[in-house]
Amino acid sequence: MSHTATATTAANDPDSSGARHRDPLFTTASGGRKTKDLIAKVVMWAAFLLALSPLVWILWQVISFGGQNLMQSEWWTHSMRGITTRREGGGAYHAIMGTLLQGLVTGLISVPIGVFTAIYLVEYGRGRLARAVSFMVDILTGVPSIVAALFIYALWVTTFGWNRVGVAVSLSLVLLMIPTIVRSTEEMLKLVPNELREASLALGVPKWKTIASVVLPTAFSGIVTGVLLGLARVMGETAPLLILGPYTKNINFDLFSGNMATLPTMINDERQYLALPAAHDRVWAAALTLILLILLLNLAGRLIGRAGAVKA
Amino acid sequence: MAKRIDVENLSIFYGSFKAVEDVSMTIEPRSVTAFIGSSGCGKSTVLRTLNRMHEVVPGGRVEGKVLLDGTDLYGSSVDPVGVRRTVGMVFQRPNPFPTMTIYENVAAGLRLNGVKNKKRLDETVERSLRGANLWNEVKDRLDKPGAGLSGGQQQRLCIARAIAVEPQVLLMDEPCSALDPISTLAVEDLITELKPKYTIVIVTHNMQQAARVSDRTAFFNLSAQGKPGNLIEIDDTTKIFNNPTEKATEDYISGRFG
Numbered sequence: 001m002s003h004t005a006t007a008t009t010a011a012n013d014p015d016s017s018g019a020r021h022r023d024p025l026f027t028t029a030s031g032g033r034k035t036k037d038l039i040a041k042v043v044m045w046a047a048f049l050l051a052l053s054p055l056v057w058i059l060w061q062v063i064s065f066g067g068q069n070l071m072q073s074e075w076w077t078h079s080m081r082g083i084t085t086r087r088e089g090g091g092a093y094h095a096i097m098g099t100l101l102q103g104l105v106t107g108l109i110s111v112p113i114g115v116f117t118a119i120y121l122v123e124y125g126r127g128r129l130a131r132a133v134s135f136m137v138d139i140l141t142g143v144p145s146i147v148a149a150l151f152i153y154a155l156w157v158t159t160f161g162w163n164r165v166g167v168a169v170s171l172s173l174v175l176l177m178i179p180t181i182v183r184s185t186e187e188m189l190k191l192v193p194n195e196l197r198e199a200s201l202a203l204g205v206p207k208w209k210t211i212a213s214v215v216l217p218t219a220f221s222g223i224v225t226g227v228l229l230g231l232a233r234v235m236g237e238t239a240p241l242l243i244l245g246p247y248t249k250n251i252n253f254d255l256f257s258g259n260m261a262t263l264p265t266m267i268n269d270e271r272q273y274l275a276l277p278a279a280h281d282r283v284w285a286a287a288l289t290l291i292l293l294i295l296l297l298n299l300a301g302r303l304i305g306r307a308g309a310v311k312a
Numbered sequence: 313m314a315k316r317i318d319v320e321n322l323s324i325f326y327g328s329f330k331a332v333e334d335v336s337m338t339i340e341p342r343s344v345t346a347f348i349g350s351s352g353c354g355k356s357t358v359l360r361t362l363n364r365m366h367e368v369v370p371g372g373r374v375e376g377k378v379l380l381d382g383t384d385l386y387g388s389s390v391d392p393v394g395v396r397r398t399v400g401m402v403f404q405r406p407n408p409f410p411t412m413t414i415y416e417n418v419a420a421g422l423r424l425n426g427v428k429n430k431k432r433l434d435e436t437v438e439r440s441l442r443g444a445n446l447w448n449e450v451k452d453r454l455d456k457p458g459a460g461l462s463g464g465q466q467q468r469l470c471i472a473r474a475i476a477v478e479p480q481v482l483l484m485d486e487p488c489s490a491l492d493p494i495s496t497l498a499v500e501d502l503i504t505e506l507k508p509k510y511t512i513v514i515v516t517h518n519m520q521q522a523a524r525v526s527d528r529t530a531f532f533n534l535s536a537q538g539k540p541g542n543l544i545e546i547d548d549t550t551k552i553f554n555n556p557t558e559k560a561t562e563d564y565i566s567g568r569f570g
Binding site: 126193195196197198199200201202203204205206209210213214217218220 | 363365368370393394395396397398400401403405407408409410411420421424425470473474477
């Protein structure tokens with residue numbers, strides 16, 4: 001309010017209240033606007049802290065309960081084979097490898113499909129077919145993970161009568177990963193200036209070669225970032241694992257036979273004995289491991305994105 | 313080496329919209345032909361039909377003929393990719409490939425078409441950069457990114473890239489509009505030097521530039537907004553600028569409209 005008072009004084013200043021009344025050139029912000037500004041600030045900060053608090057809480061919980069186990073080398077090198085739920089010790093090696101292996105296979109299948117679909121949509125797709133493909137990708141984006149898992153279950157187990165194995169999990173994760181790769185790659189390809197395509201075409205370079213040698217290298221780092229972020233997302237998926245990937249305490253590298261452990265199913269398994277301190281700690285340790293794994297993938301994605309960014 | 317272009321009754325469309333109507337002209341080899349006219353009258357569109365870049369735009373198509381030493385570029389057996397190797401193009405904004413070094417940019421046209429011989433590539437890069445008056449400025453940093461050069465250097469790099477594939481014709485779409493006066497001068501000098509070896513067609517908004525560099529000038533105009541553009545006249549540059557046949561040309565040259 002003191003500012004308003006100053007403004008009034010200025011208006012009544014003897015110099016300006018001469019023969020003609022003159023308004024001051026600038027007035028101070030009105031009290032009402034300042035109040036609104038303050039309210040908005042408070043609301044925004046409150047919302048920010050509210051949104052942040054569960055995150056901090058989770059991290060603190062996970063680290064304080066699970067950090068202990070991660071400090072032991074056994075955690076990274078041993079499976080749970082022969083470790084009863086009551087006993088201390090054991091490791092997550094089997095689950096880490098399972099998660100990584102299934103993630104790798106998921107990536108190997110979905111990256112080519114996703115990237116080529118995006119190339120089709122951006123570089124070639126015109127008319128009805130392109131619109132249909134784009135629409136399908138939108139639908140696939142909205143498919144809940146459990147539906148993708150049940151679809152593969154119906155195909156893999158019910159129709160073909162095969163066992164629930166690692167590669168079936170990967171197939172259902174592929175369904176979830178393809179749309180994210182298509183969309184992120186599409187965005188990156190659209191960012192490549194049309195002038196570069198024209199420059200290459202005008203040199204007498206065929207279109208496919210232009211895409212392979214000019215467009216894709218220009219968008220490369222962005223595409224890699226998108227792939228790694230997509231991979232990080234599907235590696236935390238749980239529904240397909242519960243339906244298609246039965247847990248085991250043993251190490252199994254074979255994606256085509258036997259049960260294969262993963263971090264989410266390990267968490268789910270140990271969770272049944274939460275009352276026992278050893279199992280309790282292992283739940284949180286496995287959770288922390290999963291968070292770290294995904295964090296690493298995210299970081300790698302961002303680093304590659306930055307390192308490969310086109311230098312101007 | 314340079315070739316003559318005959319355009320016969322050329323009409324150019326974007327989908328159902330007729331952008332340019334019934335253009336006929338002859339472009340002489342070993343000379344510079346300038347296209348002038350107000351914005352939207354179809355100069356660039358005509359230019360882009362001379363190496364079949366127009367059809368890269370969705371819905372782009374043409375009617376009529378473009379003859380390069382008597383061969384119709386739009387003949388049914390003609391591969392557009394081959395046309396673009398024969399008729400090179402330099403664009404309005406310098407567009408070096410951002411992932412490539414200076415060397416790779418110049419060599420791009422050959423490399424992407426499968427030439428791997430290191431000696432031949434080296435020779436072509438040096439000859440093209442010398443041809444584009446850029447060799448002395450970049451010879452010590454051929455392995456640096458092409459996008460790190462100044463705007464004028466980038467444009468000369470693009471010219472070097474275009475002449476590296478040894479085209480017969482060089483099309484330039486307002487090559488100086490994004491450049492400062494010094495760089496413009498460098499590019500204009502270069503055009504004059506390239507003239508004895510190529511057929512050069514340049515689109516420009518700068519009438520002084522047309523007067524400075526071109527031997528012949530074509531004036532395009534639009535009868536009304538939404539109507540297709542037309543070729544009003546093409547003649548020797550001195551005639552167009554001093555004593556044009558058409559009233560519209562005189563009005564445009566003297567700044568009475570446009």
